[in-house]
Each structure stands twice: as structure tokens, then as C-alpha cells.
Amino acid sequence: MTVPKVIKHKAIDFFCGAGGMTNGFRKAGIDVIAGIDFDPECKKTYETNNIGSQFILADIKKLSFSEFTQRTKVKRNDANLIFIGCSPCQYWSKIATDKKKSEESKNLLNDFMRFVDYYNPGTVVIENVPGILTKKQESPLNDFFIFLDSKGFRYDKRIINAAHYGVPQSRKRFLLIATRVAPTVKLPAPLIGNLPVVADFIGPDKGFPVLAAGAVDSSINLHATAALSETNLLRIRMTPADGGTRMVYVDDKHLAIPSQFEKKTTFSDTYGRMRWNKPAPTITTKFVSLSNGRFGHPEQDRALSLREGAALQTFDASYQFHGTALRSIARQIGNAVPPLLAKQIAMTIIDQLS
Structure with a gap:
């Protein structure tokens, strides 16, 4: 017994x-x-x-x-x-x-x-x-x-x-x-x-289908992303895969953030992509937003999905998040230990x- x-x-x-x-x-x-x-x-x-x-x-x-x-x-x-x-x-x-x-x-x-x-x-x-x-x-x-x-x-x-x-x-x-x-x-x-890295937790080989900005993949719980404006889509498409930053268009008046135009020493992580073979930056409550840190997917033209953020926070895939909107769920995920x-x-x- x-x-x-x-x-x-x-x-x-x-x-x-x-x-x-x-x-x-x-x-x-x-x-x-x-x-x-x-x-x-x-x-x-x-x-x-x-x-x-x-x-x-x-x-x-x-x-x-x-x-x-x-x-x-x-x-x-x-x-x-x-x-x-x-x-x-x-x-x-x-x-x-x-x-x-x-x-x-x-x-x-x-x-x-x-x-x-x-x-x-x-x-x-x-x-x-x-x-x-x-x-x-x-x-x-x-x-x-x-x-x-x-x-x-x-x-x-x-x-x-x-x-x-x-x-x-x-x-x-x-x-x-x-x-x-x-x-x-x-x-x-x-x-x-x-050290554990991004590639250990997210990516197509980890069960995360390719996803567009503003889309939802119904096969994965909360594999959903925030939509992007046309300008932000252009920015992320120009940003090199696997760790690229806004520096690629920092001198472009049409694409650079007005406050960051020709400024190469401040806020270098905003609008940047994560690197596959390095740890992610801190997953904050705003990880679904490109403008709030290096939250761009390493190669897809979007920010992280809710479920990707949860995975990088080491929540099990079965962990269910409930909220009134995408950003309210992101807040729960980012605030968690x-x-x-x-x-x-x-x-x-x-x-x-x-």
C-alpha cells in the first residue's frame, strides 16, 4: 500500500x-x-x-x-x-x-x-x-x-x-x-x-506555428499577437533577424522614431529582435509591444505572442490565462514570478x- x-x-x-x-x-x-x-x-x-x-x-x-x-x-x-x-x-x-x-x-x-x-x-x-x-x-x-x-x-x-x-x-x-x-x-x-536561451523555449520546433502580427493561432492556447501599424510593420521587416535593432533605419526620417532619429546611443533595444541563442530580456507587462523593449520575434515580423511570453516565463503550456484583453493577460504574465x-x-x- x-x-x-x-x-x-x-x-x-x-x-x-x-x-x-x-x-x-x-x-x-x-x-x-x-x-x-x-x-x-x-x-x-x-x-x-x-x-x-x-x-x-x-x-x-x-x-x-x-x-x-x-x-x-x-x-x-x-x-x-x-x-x-x-x-x-x-x-x-x-x-x-x-x-x-x-x-x-x-x-x-x-x-x-x-x-x-x-x-x-x-x-x-x-x-x-x-x-x-x-x-x-x-x-x-x-x-x-x-x-x-x-x-x-x-x-x-x-x-x-x-x-x-x-x-x-x-x-x-x-x-x-x-x-x-x-x-x-x-x-x-x-x-x-x-544558460537557457530563447531557442530552448519558443520557435516552430517547440510547437509554436509561424504567426503574423495581429493574428491568432487557434491550435495553441493564447498564441496570439498584437497588431502592428503599417509603419511598425516596415520597421520590423527591415530589422535583421536574430538580434537586429532599430539602428538599421536610425538615419531614415520616414522610419526612425522622431525622438530617436540619428540617435545611436540611447534606447537601442526598443523595436529590436530577440536572439535565438541568448536569454531573452526581462519579460515585462508590455512584452507584446515592439516599442517597449527588445520584444521582436527573432525572425517573424511581429512581437511575441502571449503564449511565447508565458513560455519564456516558464509557465507550463497547459497554464491557462484569463483576462478581458490581450494586454491585460500580458500584464498578468509579465508581473509573475x-x-x-x-x-x-x-x-x-x-x-x-x-
């Missing part, structure tokens, strides 16, 4: 979004009790793909401990409980954003800290953009370190690159694992061997706590 596997560790995924971190932790064997997010568009995506992990639609700034306890059934001071906090990072991103619009996300780490303080879980995980560490004067992170010290947590932290953990993108992130129940704690060790990275974080925690 097979003895059922007992799941010792359990987690709550704060700011869970579409469920990338939840999915990776579940694959490692951790019981993710719930994901919490205030974006209603993520609810169906999260629940469809993570059956057994409930989605709590709530703003943690307003979520009471009594409601949280009632919904999750977690107890205070549980050594086997893991709190994951991957708060929205627009304010700390190096990508140009409307800082006034993203101001509300600036101090979400403090709201997460309130829950850590009250429930005192055994382990805490933080993942965010590097800016939350490097912008020291503005960041709440230093206060969080002081808080962890006061609570008796040991922690390891640094800027990591997801490309060193099997994710085919140059995706730098601040990562912290803290624990009060293990004598030592270390972040996952980088994988040994060649790559499940493969999440799984390695979870496995490291299990190893260190066993």
Missing part, C-alpha cells in the same frame, strides 16, 4: 497575481493555502491553474487579521508556515513609469511586515526588482531588515538573475529568504551549465528546514 505523502510546509502567497510563485511552490510539494491579491482579473487565472489554493480578493492595507485567519485558518507562531511577499514593483522599477500612479505600491512591504509581525511565520520570502534594494534612502527594505533582526530571523539576500536558475531571460531580482526555525539559511545555488525560479526557492526552503 502506498503511504500518502504528508505535506509538512504550507504557505500564503501575498500579492499572488496570476500565481507564478504559488505554482512553483506547489510543484515543490508545499501546500499553498491561499494567494492574496487586489486585482480581480487574476482571480480566474489563479484558481483555474492552482486548484486547492484559494484566491482571496483583498487589499492587504485593509485586510484585518480576523478575516485573514478566518479565510486561511492559519495559526500564529507556526514554524512550518511560509509567508511570501512579492509586492507590485512599479515604483522601484528602473523602467520609466508614472511614479504618482505607482506611489501606492511604494510601501506595500510595510503592510506585508504587519502580517509577518502578527503571525510570526517560520519562514519569509521576498522577491522584488533590484531598485527596492539599491534605492536605499527611499526604500522600506532597511526597516524590514531591522524588523527581521528584532524577531530573531536569520536571512540571506542578494540580487539574482533568473537566467542562472533555468529561466530563459536576463531577469534580475532582489531575493530574500528569512527563517527563525533553521540554524542557517541560503538562497538557491545557481544552476551549473549553459517565473514558476521555475519559484520552485527552486521552495525546494531550497524544504531542504534547509528538513
